[in-house]
Amino acid sequence: HESSEHFSPGLSLNEEQKQRLLDNSERLERAGNHLTSGYQILLETEEIGSQVLRDLNQQRETIQKSRSRLRETDAELGRSSRLVQAMIARSLQHRFVLLLVGIGFCLVVAISIYISATRDR
Template structure:
């Protein structure tokens, strides 16, 4: 803020110097360029007053507030000088009405009210921006959680596939073992049958 106040003060100094120079030109000028110089001076007065209003808004409650009153007094003195020279030169000017309006308390109060509304709007925008950032952070966290959950589900699905494959291999192995057991039992039965037949034949020959 201090840098902005210094910038306004420097611009004001340049403007007042320019106004003083043009007042001298108006005093010494000819009939052809008086109207042009007058319009330039009035435009400079408006710009200087705008600068003082900005400076007053920026320096509220600060040390620069006392300097603003001095700047206004200086601008009023330059204005009086301009009016005197313009009157003696026969140049019409409506600066009196303009400056009375510029320095009115109602005008300054309106500017202050507008500034307060702008500050409130700025705070509302800042709060809205903060809410947007928080919402964005929450959304990013939710997306991250969903991504982690998706990875967990994919890993679980992969484990289920591996488990299913292992169960299939185990089932095939069990079926193979059962078939081998049945084959072994069949062989044993056949062996016992052959032995029984041989035993019966042997007994028959033994008895006869």
């Protein structure tokens, strides 16, 4: 055969075709294995991505709850600060009133002593 001269020497056309088919089958099998491996990696990557998204969602919820608690705490601290300021103002008022009462008491005692001293003469 003239056409068999184009193929490997010593192999007939049929054997050459079989060899090519075997080579192509091996290539297809390797490509299939690569695809299967790639698909497994894709599935693993997708699972990891899903887990990361779940973790991020939980962290976002945790941060939102923390922010909410922080706002509540800030509001309570503001209220507490106003109460403490009011208590300090009230304490200063009480001290002032107590000082006035003390001064008034001292004046009454001083006037009483003066009147007692001037009557005896």
